[in-house]
Amino acid sequence: MALNKRHPAALFAVLAVALGTTGVAYAAVSNQTAPKATVQSQTQVEQGKQLFLEGCSSCHGLAAQGGSDGPSLIGVGAAAVDFQVGTGRMPLAAPGVQAMPSMPSYNEEETAALAAFIATLGVGPAIPTQEMLDTSDAELALGGELFRTNCAQCHGAAGTGGALSQGRIAPNLMDSNAKYLYEAMVSGPQSMPLFSDQTLTEQDKKDIIAYVEELQKNVSPGGATLGRLGPVTEGLFLFIAGLGVLIVAAVWIGAKSK
Amino acid sequence: MNELEHPTGDPYGAKDGKDLVSGITVFPMEAHVPRKADIDPKAARRAERQVAAMFTTSSLMIILFIVAFVAIPNTTIITVPVIGTVNANHLATGFAFGMAILLIGIGAIHWAKKLMPDVEVIQERHSLTSRDEERQAVAASFARGKAESGFGDRKIIRRSLLGALALFPVPLIVLLRDLGPLPGTRLRETIWDKGIHLVTDATYRKIKASDVPLGGLINAVPENLLEIEHEEGTLNQRGKASIIVIRMDPAEIISQQGEAWDYQGILAFSKICTHLGCPTSLYQQRTHHLLCPCHQSTFDLSDSGNVVFGPSARRMPQLAITVDSEGYLIAQSGFDQPVGPSFWERG
Numbered sequence: 001m002a003l004n005k006r007h008p009a010a011l012f013a014v015l016a017v018a019l020g021t022t023g024v025a026y027a028a029v030s031n032q033t034a035p036k037a038t039v040q041s042q043t044q045v046e047q048g049k050q051l052f053l054e055g056c057s058s059c060h061g062l063a064a065q066g067g068s069d070g071p072s073l074i075g076v077g078a079a080a081v082d083f084q085v086g087t088g089r090m091p092l093a094a095p096g097v098q099a100m101p102s103m104p105s106y107n108e109e110e111t112a113a114l115a116a117f118i119a120t121l122g123v124g125p126a127i128p129t130q131e132m133l134d135t136s137d138a139e140l141a142l143g144g145e146l147f148r149t150n151c152a153q154c155h156g157a158a159g160t161g162g163a164l165s166q167g168r169i170a171p172n173l174m175d176s177n178a179k180y181l182y183e184a185m186v187s188g189p190q191s192m193p194l195f196s197d198q199t200l201t202e203q204d205k206k207d208i209i210a211y212v213e214e215l216q217k218n219v220s221p222g223g224a225t226l227g228r229l230g231p232v233t234e235g236l237f238l239f240i241a242g243l244g245v246l247i248v249a250a251v252w253i254g255a256k257s258k
Numbered sequence: 259m260n261e262l263e264h265p266t267g268d269p270y271g272a273k274d275g276k277d278l279v280s281g282i283t284v285f286p287m288e289a290h291v292p293r294k295a296d297i298d299p300k301a302a303r304r305a306e307r308q309v310a311a312m313f314t315t316s317s318l319m320i321i322l323f324i325v326a327f328v329a330i331p332n333t334t335i336i337t338v339p340v341i342g343t344v345n346a347n348h349l350a351t352g353f354a355f356g357m358a359i360l361l362i363g364i365g366a367i368h369w370a371k372k373l374m375p376d377v378e379v380i381q382e383r384h385s386l387t388s389r390d391e392e393r394q395a396v397a398a399s400f401a402r403g404k405a406e407s408g409f410g411d412r413k414i415i416r417r418s419l420l421g422a423l424a425l426f427p428v429p430l431i432v433l434l435r436d437l438g439p440l441p442g443t444r445l446r447e448t449i450w451d452k453g454i455h456l457v458t459d460a461t462y463r464k465i466k467a468s469d470v471p472l473g474g475l476i477n478a479v480p481e482n483l484l485e486i487e488h489e490e491g492t493l494n495q496r497g498k499a500s501i502i503v504i505r506m507d508p509a510e511i512i513s514q515q516g517e518a519w520d521y522q523g524i525l526a527f528s529k530i531c532t533h534l535g536c537p538t539s540l541y542q543q544r545t546h547h548l549l550c551p552c553h554q555s556t557f558d559l560s561d562s563g564n565v566v567f568g569p570s571a572r573r574m575p576q577l578a579i580t581v582d583s584e585g586y587l588i589a590q591s592g593f594d595q596p597v598g599p600s601f602w603e604r605g
Contacts, residue, residue, distance in 0.1 A: 142460070142461075145460045146460050146461070149459045149460045149477050150459075150460075150475075150477055153537065153538075153539045153540050153551060154540050162551070164540060164542060164549055165542070165545075165547060165549050165554070165556055165567065168542065170540075188471075188473050188474070188543055190544065191542035191543060191544055191545070192543065193473055193474055193475030193504065193541050193543040194471045194472075194473045194474040194475070194543070195474065195475070195476075196469060196470070196471040196474055198466065198469030198470075199458060199463075199465060199469055199470065199474070199476050200458075204461060219335050219343045220342060220343050220344070221335065221343075221344065221345035221348065222344065222345070222348070223338070223341040223342055223343070223344040223349070224340070224341050224342050225342065252367075253367055256371075256376070257293050257295075257371040257372055257376070258293060258294060
């Protein structure tokens with residue numbers, strides 16, 4: 001066999017090894033500079049790093065430093081990862097203006113590992129504890145006021161979501177849960193601004209979550225909600241359906257009997 | 259006058275469009291086609307039964323209404339295809355009552371269309387002018403009244419009466435004064451002023467600059483809003499003074515409305531749309547665009563709040579901010595321009 005005749009896969013093998021080594025090395029270097037957010041089990045962080053390199057690094061960069069295809073994940077915290085991956089928004093199915101929720105690609109254990117790994121890269125909001133999500137002592141009326149002040153402009157007074165500019169949307173909150181609501185507020189996914197615990201305290205967030213849960217429990221005694229968007233859809237429906245019925249009735253009344 | 263009073267006695271004799279009196283053809287008319295119920299007694303009886311059935315069903319619907327109202331608890335929620343979840347009591351009573359009145363209406367129209375006469379007739383009309391002798395009598399009566407009242411001879415009465423009548427509308431004009439006072443500077447000024455603390459809306463906490471995260475949004479109001487009594491117009495002041503506070507990387511700020519009006523990338527803008535005054539806080543932290551939900555005016559907050567889309571004619575007013583000695587956000591001064599929609603005298 002000639003010495004210069006290599007196996008066709010050899011080039012790829014070398015590339016893969018080189019890329020992998022660089023990535024791990026880079027990540028390790030960057031790890032040393034980043035403060036540890038929380039003490040995580042080392043094996044979980046290792047597993048998360050492996051999953052990150054396989055599934056996320058092509059857009060977010062090998063050291064999660066970000067790139068043209070995805071933002072930097074340094075300092076976004078575990079809450080952001082748990083929200084984006086747990087709701088199936090990430091990994092992104094296709095590039096676009098908005099990541100939509102779908103079936104999660106990672107199971108709970110893998111999501112926790114990814115979150116643990118990202119949390120080691122920089123100080124960021126952590127996944128809320130059960131105690132932070134316990135709304136039994138929440139003040140519903142204040143929650144409603146805070147919701148209308150801070151959330152309703154995009155998500156709608158009934159929390160059913162709404163349109164933003166250039167194809168972006170504020171999602172419907174009716175299928176969300178306390179943990180993801182909390183994580184979205186502290187991490188500010190996509191177009192959403194951040195509402196930090198300093199300006200919107202843990203108790204404020206509890207109140208808001210309790211109010212959204214109350215909205216979720218709301219049945220509709222009046223029948224079809226038409227998206228709970230208010231007078232525009234209801235008016236349009238009446239205009240089209242109501243006028244249609246009236247025109248049919250007028251034609252019937254005016255027609256000559258045979 | 260209607261056709262039944264006509265001496266020829268044939269009220270339905272106008273088939274050819276002839277005037278009943280003169281016999282002159284006034285307009286062409288299609289030949290009358292009798293309906294099934296006119297010629298077939300069976301069809302007529304069937305139509306009669308149909309109308310009666312509708313009226314009877316209407317009566318049953320009223321009974322159903324009463325039964326449903328009493329029997330169905332008004333807390334029962336059921337799911338109906340297409341309509342979705344709905345209160346069973348409301349659905350049943352609404353359906354029954356609606357059908358009751360609908361069936362009366364449909365029955366009446368069916369009755370009129372199938373069984374009542376549908377022949378074409380001509381109705382005569384006469385001149386609306388009164389007869390000459392009546393007109394002369396009225397004119398004579400008026401002339402006699404004028405002479406007997408002495409309106410023409412007694413000049414002092416006539417003139418004082420005309421004067422009184424001329425002054426009578428004056429109070430109505432004086433009342434217009436209550437449309438004022440004119441707004442003065444109220445449309446141009448807000449309660450923001452130098453050194454006023456920014457506080458969070460609804461919870462009224464001072465905002466520490468270090469607590470505002472990158473990409474964060476805070477809906478804020480001036481601290482002195484709390485000092486205003488409700489009777490003096492808290493809502494009016496809130497409507498003008500509401501702001502949003504955002505933070506972006508200082509390197510991302512392309513331009514501002516004034517030199518160093520931000521504090522380390524923290525910017526404050528009016529929340530009131532310059533188009534028609536809707537509260538505008540649909541802030542998209544990635545693009546730094548602020549969208550108004552009413553007519554989709556979009557402002558670029560990284561570039562002086564300039565309008566990038568929509569009907570708004572003016573950029574979003576920026577509030578110059580800084581921090582006090584403890585690091586809490588305060589206003590450098592009030593707004594340098596009127597906030598909210600344009601008004602006539604703004605120029």
